[in-house]
Amino acid sequence: xxxxxxxxxxxxxxxxxxxxxxxxxxxxxxxxxxxxxxxxxxxxxxxxxxxxxxxxxxxxxxxxxxxxxxxxxxxxxxxxxxxxxxxxxxxxxxxxxxxxxxxxxxxxxxxxxxxxxxxxxxxxxxxxxxxxxxxxxxxxxxxxxxxxxxxxxxxxxxxxxxxxxxxxxxxxxxxxxxxxxxxxxxxxxxxxxxxxxxxxxxxxxxxxxxxxxxxxxxxxxxxxxxxxxxxxxxxxxxxxxxxxxxxxxxxxxxxxxxxxxxxxxxxxxxxxxxxxxxxxxxxxxxxxxxxxxxxxxxxxxxxxx
Amino acid sequence: xxxxxxxxxxxxxxxxxxxxxxxxxxxxxxxxxxxxxxxxxxxxxxxxxxxxxxxxxxxxxxxxxxxxxxxxxxxxxxxxxxxxxxxxxxxxxxxxxxxxxxxxxx
Numbered sequence: 319x320x321x322x323x324x325x326x327x328x329x330x331x332x333x334x335x336x337x338x339x340x341x342x343x344x345x346x347x348x349x350x351x352x353x354x355x356x357x358x359x360x361x362x363x364x365x366x367x368x369x370x371x372x373x374x375x376x377x378x379x380x381x382x383x384x385x386x387x388x389x390x391x392x393x394x395x396x397x398x399x400x401x402x403x404x405x406x407x408x409x410x411x412x413x414x415x416x417x418x419x420x421x422x423x424x425x426x427x428x429x430x431x432x433x434x435x436x437x438x439x440x441x442x443x444x445x446x447x448x449x450x451x452x453x454x455x456x457x458x459x460x461x462x463x464x465x466x467x468x469x470x471x472x473x474x475x476x477x478x479x480x481x482x483x484x485x486x487x488x489x490x491x492x493x494x495x496x497x498x499x500x501x502x503x504x505x506x507x508x509x510x511x512x513x514x515x516x517x518x519x520x521x522x523x524x525x526x527x528x529x530x531x532x533x534x535x536x537x538x539x540x541x542x543x544x545x546x547x548x549x550x551x552x553x554x555x556x557x558x559x560x561x562x563x564x565x566x567x568x569x570x571x572x573x574x575x576x577x578x579x580x581x582x583x584x585x586x587x588x589x590x591x592x593x594x595x596x597x598x599x600x601x602x603x604x605x606x607x608x609x610x611x612x613x614x615x616x617x618x619x620x621x622x623x
Numbered sequence: 624x625x626x627x628x629x630x631x632x633x634x635x636x637x638x639x640x641x642x643x644x645x646x647x648x649x650x651x652x653x654x655x656x657x658x659x660x661x662x663x664x665x666x667x668x669x670x671x672x673x674x675x676x677x678x679x680x681x682x683x684x685x686x687x688x689x690x691x692x693x694x695x696x697x698x699x700x701x702x703x704x705x706x707x708x709x710x711x712x713x714x715x716x717x718x719x720x721x722x723x724x725x726x727x728x729x
Contacts, residue, residue, distance in 0.1 A: 340721060488720055490722075490723070493723040494723070506720055512724050514724035515724065528714060529713045529715035575709060584706065605708075621712060622711075
């Protein structure tokens with residue numbers, strides 16, 4: 319059977335971005351969508367930095383230990399793992415610095431501000447302790463799981479949907495992509511580009527089409543989620559060492575890995591590492607495509623040229 | 624160093640700090656040259672220029688390919704640094720199922 323003939327897809331908005339779900343059997347799309355919608359609602363309620371009723375927002379700010387839900391514990395564990403793997407490039411304790419930079423609400427509602435950014439000291443991921451479900455942070459620490467939660471959610475839901483429906487599935491959350499179950503004969507075709515969009519729409523800027531059969535693929539870009547502050551144009555990828563947006567050596571980095579969470583951690587770290595990123599990615603055997611600020615493309619560690 | 628010289632040095636340092644902050648914050652233009660430097664760094668396996676059509680207009684081996692560059696044929700294993708690695712992506716064409724890019728805001 320040619321599975322390409324029975325693909326079915328759905329798109330909607332959740333977690334402040336676009337969700338895309340593709341299954342290899344159209345008859346299972348409705349079931350898959352229900353599972354994914356339920357999963358994302360749980361993740362949003364636990365991890366959102368912007369929802370007043372989110373569990374993340376209710377964490378104590380005075381240094382007291384807190385018992386968190388199993389789901390939030392898992393999400394924080396993924397974030398701390400990303401911090402460890404990237405030597406702190408991807409640090410979940412940048413929540414306060416992001417707020418100081420102006421990213422303190424749902425992105426579409428951010429208005430330009432005249433005040434310049436005053437970098438805020440970042441507590442650092444090593445100061446966070448997660449022992450089972452008991453979380454302890456320095457006073458005043460605000461976590462931001464935005465760098466890792468969508469990718470982890472894509473991994474989690476793709477695996478669950480494939481397990482419960484028995485079909486191949488692709489989950490994309492704002493361009494963080496996880497696949498699970500039996501892949502189509504030609505693999506999952508993915509177009510990498512500066513900013514995620516509908517596959518039917520023509521992309522802006524350089525792009526490439528690749529195929530994956532397992533794991534995940536993620537792209538980080540300084541061309542997405544930009545805003546004005548004090549006469550400067552800021553983007554959302556902060557360098558934890560400065561508390562400021564990372565210097566733009568690469569405008570876009572895409573990485574393929576065994577999970578979307580790891581791909582996302584690596585692509586974000588590559589943006590922050592700048593000129594050191596290609597050798598770092600190669601040393602970790604992470605297939606990657608890097609686009610510099612002029613649009614020139616560099617591929618490493620097995621990414622097709 | 625007299626008081627005026629000290630004040631002048633402090634002003635110059637403040638100016639440099641401001642320039643550093645703006646370089647970090649203002650995005651693409653100021654550091655464009657750094658991207659070109661990266662094309663001869665170890666670890667690169669190929670460098671290409673890509674047009675908006677998505678086709679490579681040139682492709683050639685890097686002058687300094689990394690000896691550690693992997694073909695990435697392991698399927699979902701953890702490498703020595705802890706990252707999980709899957710099969711490397713393969714080149715493809717035609718209609719795609721999804722796009723991967725920076726997260727758009729909606």
